[in-house]
Amino acid sequence: MIYDTSTLAIIIFFAFVAFTLGLSFYLGGKAKSSAGYFAAHGQIPWFVNGVAFAGDYLSAASFLGICGMIAFYGYDGFLYSIGFLAGWIVALFVIAEPMKRLGKFTFADALDAKFDSRGVKLAAGVSTLAVSIFYLIPQMVGAGVLVQPLLGFPHWVGVVIVGSVVILIVVTAGMVSTTWVQFLKGSLLVIFSTVLVVMLLARGFDVTEGGNDGYAFKTLTTTQADDSLTVEGYQVVPLSGDWADSKFVQLSAEGSDDVVVFSKEKTDDGQVVLHEAQTVTITEAGEKLVNGKPQSKENDLHPIGHVSKLPGDKKKSGPVGLLSFFSTLQNSEVVLWGNQKLTNEDGTSTTVYFQKPTAGSRVLRPGEHPKFAGIRSDKFSDKLNFLSLMLALFCGTASLPHILIRYYTVKDGASARKSTIVGIASIGFFYVLTLYMGLGAMTSGAMDVTNSNMAAPLLAKSMENWLFAVISAIAFTTVLGTVSGLILASAGAVAHDLAGVFLKEKLNDAALVRVAKISSVIVGVIAIVLGILFEKMNVGFLVGWAFSVAASANLPSLVMLLFWKKTTKQGITVAILVGMVTSLAWILLSGDTFKAVYGIDPATSPVPFDQPGIVTIPLGFFTLWAVSLMTQPKEEQLIA
Amino acid sequence: MQSRNARIGLKLFCVYLLLYGGFVGINSFSPATMEKTPFAGVNLAIWYGMLLIIGAFVLALVYGVVCDPHDEQPKEEGGADQ
Numbered sequence: 001m002i003y004d005t006s007t008l009a010i011i012i013f014f015a016f017v018a019f020t021l022g023l024s025f026y027l028g029g030k031a032k033s034s035a036g037y038f039a040a041h042g043q044i045p046w047f048v049n050g051v052a053f054a055g056d057y058l059s060a061a062s063f064l065g066i067c068g069m070i071a072f073y074g075y076d077g078f079l080y081s082i083g084f085l086a087g088w089i090v091a092l093f094v095i096a097e098p099m100k101r102l103g104k105f106t107f108a109d110a111l112d113a114k115f116d117s118r119g120v121k122l123a124a125g126v127s128t129l130a131v132s133i134f135y136l137i138p139q140m141v142g143a144g145v146l147v148q149p150l151l152g153f154p155h156w157v158g159v160v161i162v163g164s165v166v167i168l169i170v171v172t173a174g175m176v177s178t179t180w181v182q183f184l185k186g187s188l189l190v191i192f193s194t195v196l197v198v199m200l201l202a203r204g205f206d207v208t209e210g211g212n213d214g215y216a217f218k219t220l221t222t223t224q225a226d227d228s229l230t231v232e233g234y235q236v237v238p239l240s241g242d243w244a245d246s247k248f249v250q251l252s253a254e255g256s257d258d259v260v261v262f263s264k265e266k267t268d269d270g271q272v273v274l275h276e277a278q279t280v281t282i283t284e285a286g287e288k289l290v291n292g293k294p295q296s297k298e299n300d301l302h303p304i305g306h307v308s309k310l311p312g313d314k315k316k317s318g319p320v321g322l323l324s325f326f327s328t329l330q331n332s333e334v335v336l337w338g339n340q341k342l343t344n345e346d347g348t349s350t351t352v353y354f355q356k357p358t359a360g361s362r363v364l365r366p367g368e369h370p371k372f373a374g375i376r377s378d379k380f381s382d383k384l385n386f387l388s389l390m391l392a393l394f395c396g397t398a399s400l401p402h403i404l405i406r407y408y409t410v411k412d413g414a415s416a417r418k419s420t421i422v423g424i425a426s427i428g429f430f431y432v433l434t435l436y437m438g439l440g441a442m443t444s445g446a447m448d449v450t451n452s453n454m455a456a457p458l459l460a461k462s463m464e465n466w467l468f469a470v471i472s473a474i475a476f477t478t479v480l481g482t483v484s485g486l487i488l489a490s491a492g493a494v495a496h497d498l499a500g501v502f503l504k505e506k507l508n509d510a511a512l513v514r515v516a517k518i519s520s521v522i523v524g525v526i527a528i529v530l531g532i533l534f535e536k537m538n539v540g541f542l543v544g545w546a547f548s549v550a551a552s553a554n555l556p557s558l559v560m561l562l563f564w565k566k567t568t569k570q571g572i573t574v575a576i577l578v579g580m581v582t583s584l585a586w587i588l589l590s591g592d593t594f595k596a597v598y599g600i601d602p603a604t605s606p607v608p609f610d611q612p613g614i615v616t617i618p619l620g621f622f623t624l625w626a627v628s629l630m631t632q633p634k635e636e637q638l639i640a
Numbered sequence: 641m642q643s644r645n646a647r648i649g650l651k652l653f654c655v656y657l658l659l660y661g662g663f664v665g666i667n668s669f670s671p672a673t674m675e676k677t678p679f680a681g682v683n684l685a686i687w688y689g690m691l692l693i694i695g696a697f698v699l700a701l702v703y704g705v706v707c708d709p710h711d712e713q714p715k716e717e718g719g720a721d722q
Contacts, residue, residue: 089656093649327681365675383668390664421700428693
């Protein structure tokens, strides 16, 4: 069993959640006015705000998604770490101080500071909602993923628990408690990730034939004459349908009825090597079969991720250093796992998880993940896809509403600058750790072949059970914190920006807070529903979408407002709407969405590559420039 | 007219943009370069990635040190005119 529900894990987990809630209720009393509820009265110390930036930003995508992607594919996940951090440079050098100077409660405040335009408020409010909801989906998916193994609840229960707890936090407290929860979570995440990496380096690498449950995956060598395969001691099961055309064979040991699936690999000397695979089949009655038999505690998928060769044919590396961790892996061989879905004759489908022995030098190079494979392609559009993603990550951070509102919680521009520097230090340090944790998980023998998002907690489990409990609880708090910030940003957008547009009378302070709290409940419920619907998607990948929409909709307006004097309110309004609608439309029409969401052949997608940023971000700038020039005020208006 | 802090910020931003652009460009158009191991048996992809993360922190510190704490740009001097 990969996941054993442990009492210790449950106690630590609930202690974390109880403490977080207690803190929220205690601090909630300090946030009665709208200035307190939305911006903590601008009185948060800059250092606390800086670590809270890390708490806000290091979401489920960073901790679970990136580590999982590195654990399953190698270096490519680290590209997200690099892009996510680089975005902070835009935030610090371009956005931080003007945001603090111009705004009061929401992102729209800053954009609208010079115009007092209902159009700008409406566009910025809608964009804040769209980006926040896109960003909420992966957080909720991450919550479900965590609770499932930790407490033994189904995915949807995890999502509902997180949604309910977060709604409770946001409704009772607001920005003061959200900030302190973020501070706590950011600190714990960095501290315990460091502990995990130190333990990982002390453990080094071991050569094994399987995961840490002690099961050794079989490897058979045979010769293949034409299409007939002969394996000593086994009978080859005849195959039909999808199976016949696949790279898999089914073998039955002589004297046994059990059928084992192997994947075929042809070596350079003409031999055929067979690697044992694992299978999951869902029967028509809905029963889950693992390796052909009903799933049970005794018959479950084996944990995966092991080193098959070390430099100098050693069996153990012993403790490794910060650099020798990489150089050892560079010259080793690691067994990664792929998967393929096949249809059986009875109409059911089987997912085959198969071994992919891979040289360490390949694991540590970019371009192994299917999403990044385009960099090795000869097609220019494939390279554009990569460029587009990296551009969106670079531009997206400084456009995320829940990050931008954190600039209002400190007292002045200098504090905004200093807290961003603290944020960059904490976040950068954590992202360095992600590479170690991801690669450590890849070689830990503890991973769940069906779920990349659980790599980091399972790495901790391979060390110590208490560490698994603590890391899982921190990861859960990570989700709580980020979701709180996102819901607060959405509630602010509804109460300050959208309500202001649609209501004739200005709301008083108490009514503003009331509207925000009602909005929090509605956004929270939407997030719960979406979190359940998107269960199977990698959280890191989903966050890439949110960055694209944020960068396309918000960044052009923010930058042009600060650096181009001819910017008009019409230019800002249209640019936000064009950036948001085009990036959303591009994502919904992309091959990735066709395949992962609609289940349609991605080749039929009308857009040439998946990531919209490289088209929609410049389009946002162009729209703002063109519309602003067309709507310049007449001279007499300027004089007046 | 931009404030002194904003001008410093833009210059440092350009330095980082060049570094980041170089990384993305090499990955896109010469991915094999990233596989080379120039030092300590660690490949360029890892060295360059770490440089970008540590470099961001160093530039942020430089910005924090050289910025004038009293250089607050007044509200009226923002980019847009209306």
